[in-house]
Amino acid sequence: MATSMRKLAGCSTCIYFASSRFSTSLPFRKITPNKFKGKQSSRDWVTRQLNDPYVRLANEENYRCRSAFKLTEIDDNLRIIKPGGIVIDCGAAPGSWSQVAAQRIQLKSKHDGTQKEGMVIAVDLRDIEPIDGVTVFANSDFTKSETQSKLLRMLDNRLANTVLSDMAPNASGNREHDHQVISELCLSVLKFSSQVLESGGHVVCKLWDGSEKKKLLSVMNRMFETVKTIKPDASRSDSAEIFLVGLYFKLRKK
Template sequence: MRLKTARGRSASSQRWLERQLNDPYVAAAKREGWRSRAAFKLIEIDDKYHILKPGQRIVDLGAAPGGWTQVAAQRVKAVEGRGQVIGIDYLPVDPIPGATILELDFLADDAPDKLKALLRDGGADVVLSDMAAPTTGHASTDHLRIMALAEAAAQFATEVLAPGGAFIAKVFQGGTERALLDMLKRDFAIVRHVKPKASRADSSELYVLATGFRGQS
């Protein structure tokens, strides 16, 4: 589908709108009640690797608008009171059944302690991070910014995960993701890159999946 160009709309905005209208994942998300197309990325990863299980404690970093939080709450049976899901974002997130939402920047000094205080027994079984800084249009700058977020998320994960826990985080291809992989390999039994089909083919977006947390040293 192509749109007639609206007066005052930039070419990039026009391309974004056309891509959204032609994206089957956007349509499926609306049809199935997910907050965003990103929900399908986590669904695909979990269907393949079986990370989320009933009764687990989940932390979702950068939760807005809530697609990953929705998936996590459904799969750990949080609505039934079996699992626990906590999402955090500096952007507002509409309430999600079974989830606790903390409206706070994850990079704030007090954010890790506030998350730990909410977690059952102070620990988590899975830490999710779909965080991404606003893009600048400069590829290397954008890469460094998202890698800094992924590294902060990984550090938090090593502080809260129970032995055997898992970590999933968004990264961009660009070279320095190797440093993050090396760091994770010290703390997890298996570390791999995954690119769900729901990630756009022309995007450098990947996810790092680390499983089998060895426990705090």
């Protein structure tokens, strides 16, 4: 179970290097790795990383992975992260989404004249290096009941504003099988979200597009006032990756 549900490690191996600030819409000289020994597929991967503007920008902004810009785009458009709020980040390694969330909840915000503490909780099967302003549950399988019990104890009867999931299985080479597994991860996140989200809360789930999408959207439509399917600019065009976003949780009894 733990192996099949392990989150993809691609972002943790991003190649970062310093550069001046630039617009991702501007062309730049293609870089080809020199004296690189290995399979052609590995060489192609390195070349893509070296020439990826989001990899460069992640280095410049001190994010751990290019995926940070997927979340920033979603939040810029939909405002799913609430200042002073509580965010749970599932499949958090290496930690770029948690970095974004910690910045955007601003950790402390004034609400009705009082100081309100924000909190980000990150959980992943893999190890996660410490992140400022984030409580980390590393080497923890989100799909296991004991891990979810730890998260509930951490919340201490408080409700989350936002649940994020960038979880995905290791690719097996069988696209339909992988789609089924990531769909199960989405359902696990939605079930957990129904326990912890405040009324009006939000959820974001990564999915590889496929046959189960319609079923997941049906479940989300019963849970949320508005449901959107988004493919951020930072998602690679040749990837089946999409994000299902549920806005304004409506099942919490007031």
